Every structure is written in structure tokens, then in C-alpha cells.
Amino acid sequence: xxxxxxxxxxxxxxxxxxxxxxxxxxxxxxxxxxxxxxxxxxxxxxxxxxxxxxxxxxxxxxxxxxxxxxxxxxxxxxxxxxxxxxxxxxxxxxxxxxxxxxxxxxxxxxxxxxxxxxxxxxxxxxxxxxxxxxxxxxxxxxxxxxxxxxxxxxxxxxxxxxxxxxxxxxxxxxxxxxxxxxxxxxxxxxxxxxxxxxxxxxxxxxxxxxxxxxxxxxxxxxxxxxxxxxxxxxxxxxxxxxxxxxxxxxxxxxx
Numbered sequence: 001x002x003x004x005x006x007x008x009x010x011x012x013x014x015x016x017x018x019x020x021x022x023x024x025x026x027x028x029x030x031x032x033x034x035x036x037x038x039x040x041x042x043x044x045x046x047x048x049x050x051x052x053x054x055x056x057x058x059x060x061x062x063x064x065x066x067x068x069x070x071x072x073x074x075x076x077x078x079x080x081x082x083x084x085x086x087x088x089x090x091x092x093x094x095x096x097x098x099x100x101x102x103x104x105x106x107x108x109x110x111x112x113x114x115x116x117x118x119x120x121x122x123x124x125x126x127x128x129x130x131x132x133x134x135x136x137x138x139x140x141x142x143x144x145x146x147x148x149x150x151x152x153x154x155x156x157x158x159x160x161x162x163x164x165x166x167x168x169x170x171x172x173x174x175x176x177x178x179x180x181x182x183x184x185x186x187x188x189x190x191x192x193x194x195x196x197x198x199x200x201x202x203x204x205x206x207x208x209x210x211x212x213x214x215x216x217x218x219x220x221x222x223x224x225x226x227x228x229x230x231x232x233x234x235x236x237x238x239x240x241x242x243x244x245x246x247x248x249x250x251x252x253x254x255x
Contacts, residue, residue, distance in 0.1 A: 001079060001139050001234055005030035008074040012061055013087035015042035015194035018146065020049070021223035022084045022230045025103055027053050031229075032077040036061070036070040037085070061087045061118035064125070065121075071129050081134045083126040083143040084230050088115045090198065092157040108160040115164035116171075119145055123175060123186070131182045139237060140183040144230045145172060147190040147243060153252035165190070169243045176241030185240040187233045191245025194221040214248035221246065 005044075009026050013019035014035025023033050027050050036049070036059040037043050043056040057073050059066035074080045088173040091111040093103045123143060130141030147168040154162025168188055193210050199220065204212075211219040213251075229246055233239045 001137065001142055001237065003029040003031050003082065003192040003234060005032070005233065006078060007038055007081040008032045008034065008078040009082035009084065010034050010036060010070055010074050010080065010122075010126060011084045011086065012036045012070075013085075015039050015046045015056070017086065017198070018191070018194065018223050019084065019086035019225045020046050021142065021227035022144075023050055024052060025224070025227040025231050026082065026084075027051060031082065032074075034070055034074040034077070036067070038087075061085075061122050061218075062113055064121060067122060067125050071125055074128055075138060080126065080129045081133060081136075081141040082234050083122070083130075083141070084145065085122050085126075085163075086118060086146050086236075087122075088146065092156070093160050094157055095159060103159070108163075110162045111160035112167075115161065116167040119168050120171065123171075124177075127175075127179055127182070127184055130184050131179075135183050137237070137238050138183060139185070142185040142234045143175075143187075144233050145186065145188040147172075147188050149190055149192045149245060149247050149250065149252055151190055151243075156255045172243050180240070185233075185237070185239060187239050187241070188243040189226060189229055189233070190243050190245045190247070191221060191226055192245070192250045194223060194226060194253075213253075214250045217248055219248075221248065 009031045010025045011019045014023045015037035033054045057070045133140040148165040150162040151165035151169045172188040
């Protein structure tokens with residue numbers, strides 16, 4: 001799919017980290033971008049960096065009405081042909097906590113709801129809009145979802161996050177097959193350790209230690225490396241139904 005000024009895109013979690021890097025890449029291609037995020041403060045800074053081709057709609061990815069407003073804003077700027085879904089969050093839960101109590105079901109449900117159910121909500125609403133597009137070069141649109149290497153090697157305490165991200169990996173091929181008849185592609189990126197706001201709160205020596213766990217390159221991933229992968233997926237019509245590990249060959253240890 002050729003990315004240009006004739007179309008619009010939605011980037012969730014677009015006010016920072018992987019989402020903001022993806023939004024920047026799309027804007028550089030001339031695409032009109034709606035960033036969806038829960039943080040108005042981060043979004044204001046993001047819009048300064050993105051320029052006039054970007055707009056912000058505050059939204060919780062699990063809220064249908066709020067996400068509908070996001071997609072309405074995108075379609076008002078041009079046919080929605082690209083979706084990059086980066087919104088999500090972590091949360092530590094053990095099956096049995098150190099004090100012997102069972103892990104929190106409420107905390108588990110919250111993380112799974114935002115990461116997994118939020119992904120399906122964004123995908124279904126975005127794909128329904130794409131399905132109304134006129135095909136261009138045999139495509140109506142493409143969607144990039146975000147999983148994690150935790151889907152494969154979740155660490156102790158990551159059980160809700162790993163469960164949700166594994167669900168996204170499982171969703172990918174099914175969604176791609178489902179939407180093939182509508183000429184819409186779906187792929188997922190499973191990042192390893194990336195230098196995002198989630199890690200920004202850590203001391204530099206801790207971040208360096210985390211980066212040293214990566215076989216090669218022995219560093220944290222840069223958000224733009226995620227963004228370049230997302231754009232390649234959008235632009236390469238043979239990428240469909242695949243989850244791509246973007247992790248420097250890391251395989252996470254139990255803790």
C-alpha cells in the first residue's frame with residue numbers, strides 16, 4: 001500500500017513511545033494522522049512535534065463510543081487505510097502472591113481488558129471503516145497490532161500481560177483470514193526491550209543492564225525501529241497474518 005496524502009491513519013497510544021514514533025513516520029509520508037491516547041498532556045507535546053497533519057482525540061481503547069469518535073475524526077480527513085495499535089499497559093500479578101494470597105483477579109482482568117479486549121475493539125472498529133473504502137492496488141487497508149515477547153516468554157509476575165499479548169498473537173492470523181475477503185491485512189509486531197516511557201523512569205544503569213541482556217544489538221530498541229517495521233508492514237502487501245518478533249534475538253529469562 002502506498003502511504004500518501006490521500007489517506008488517513010489512526011495510531012493508538014500515539015502520544016508517546018512506539019505510537020508517537022509511528023505517527024511521525026506516517027506524517028513524514030504525508031498521511032493525515034489521528035493519535036488516540038488517554039493523556040492530554042503528552043498529546044499536546046506530541047502534536048507540537050507532528051505538525052498540522054496530525055490531530056488528537058482522547059480515548060480509552062476499550063470504550064466503543066470514544067474509539068468511534070477517533071475513527072470519525074480520521075475518516076473526516078480522508079479514507080482510513082492504516083491503523084497502528086500501540087496502546088496498552090503492564091501490571092504485576094502472581095498466581096499466588098508472596099504472602100500466600102491468590103493473585104488479584106481484578107488486576108488480571110484490568111490488564112487483559114486494556115491489552116487484549118482493547119485490541120479487538122480497536123481492530124473491529126477500524127476494519128469496519130476500512131471495509132467501506134474503494135480498493136487501491138487490491139487493498140482497502142492494513143492494520144498493525146502490538147504484542148510482546150512476553151507472549152512467548154512471559155516472566156514471573158507478568159501473567160496478565162503475557163496472557164493478553166499471547167491473545168493478540170493468536171488473534172492475528174484469524175483476523176487476517178477473516179478480513180482477507182475485504183482486502184484488509186493484519187499483522188502484529190512483538191517487541192522485546194524498547195526504550196519507551198515505561199522504562200524512562202528507570203535509572204540509566206538499570207536500562208543499560210536491561211539492554212545488555214539483548215544478544216545483538218546489545219541495547220534497548222529505539223521506538224523508531226518499531227515505527228520503521230510498522231511502516232514496512234503497511235507498505236508491503238505480502239505481509240499478512242504474521243507476528244514479527246522485533247527483539248535482537250532475546251529470549252526472556254523467568255525473572
